[in-house]
Amino acid sequence: MSSVRFVFPKPRLAELLAMPGGLPVAEAVERAQANLESIKPTCTAELLALLELCEAGYATLRDGFDDAALEGIYAIAVKGIGAGEVCGAPSVDVALTSFCDLLDHLRTLRRFDRAAVGVHVQAWRLLMSPGAPQAGAEQMLEGLLKVRARYAAEAAAAASDAA
């Protein structure tokens, strides 16, 4: 049995938002999009640098489950999520989310699947290629999601058993 206390704060943000001046929603969103466009080259370079790190990490993976190694690759992949959209390659964000899910599942299950990890790394490279056809990207993402799904249900069952 626990007791609770409620407080009703009045955040200043509501008053500030309503102050005279400011921007119309449409203009603000346009400006933000234009700002993001201005960092596209830097973002692309940083995303490619992360991809190279990931490829190097993948190349050094040994057979058998190695939690620290998978965690290292996860730490690289997760940093790339969100950049794909800015770089004009939104499929990369989807692929990296699938990759992070897969790595999380493998770590939960204490398993290793070189092919499943490898296909995600290769997909990341292909989706970063300039001029990659959209139809091909969609097929590739479908494939990645299937690979991820192979472990998802099992990991969910393992997590609920552990809870």
Place this chain on the structure above:
Amino acid sequence: MALDASSRARFNLEKASILLLDDTPMGMSILVQIVTGLGAKQLHRCTSIEMAQEVAQTHEIDLAVVDALAPSGQGYDFVQWLRRETQEPNCYAPVLITTAHTPTGDIVRARDAGGHFIIKKPLAPIVLLERIIWVARASRPFLFSGTYVGPDRRFRDDGPPDGVGRRREDLAKAEAEAKAQAEREAEPQAEAPPERSTG
């Protein structure tokens, strides 16, 4: 309700003091470009928990956009610290948590951190703006319990599950209702209010 990206409605973020926490240059850069585009001018850019704590202790914060900082998830710890350890008004500051990916083991941690919203990356300017406006206007009550401090996470109050109370207040309410019911049942029929005469 979704915010219309072509709306001419105005809002003003110029005077809002905004704490941004993201430990990657790319993540911080994306966030800064979005919030400056939305008109924010007073930004506290923090690339570590320590910097964010320093800012939260020395400046009044109107809004915090905090990355979960995967894989460590230290962003959640920062939000929990903000709720429990800082003075008013910062302990009540609206907090939007951004996350690239939430590992299964961090889902409960994310839920219990005390943020107003969790936003999945990639961040879209319209979504961030929609959440900022919502969080400012909704003014959700804050809940202090043994294990959770933060905005009330319930968007609907259906009462305790299956009518079974979990909290001291629920029990007291149930006891009072039971007592009142017992008293009503014990009342003699003669004490029922007389019927009004229509004559």
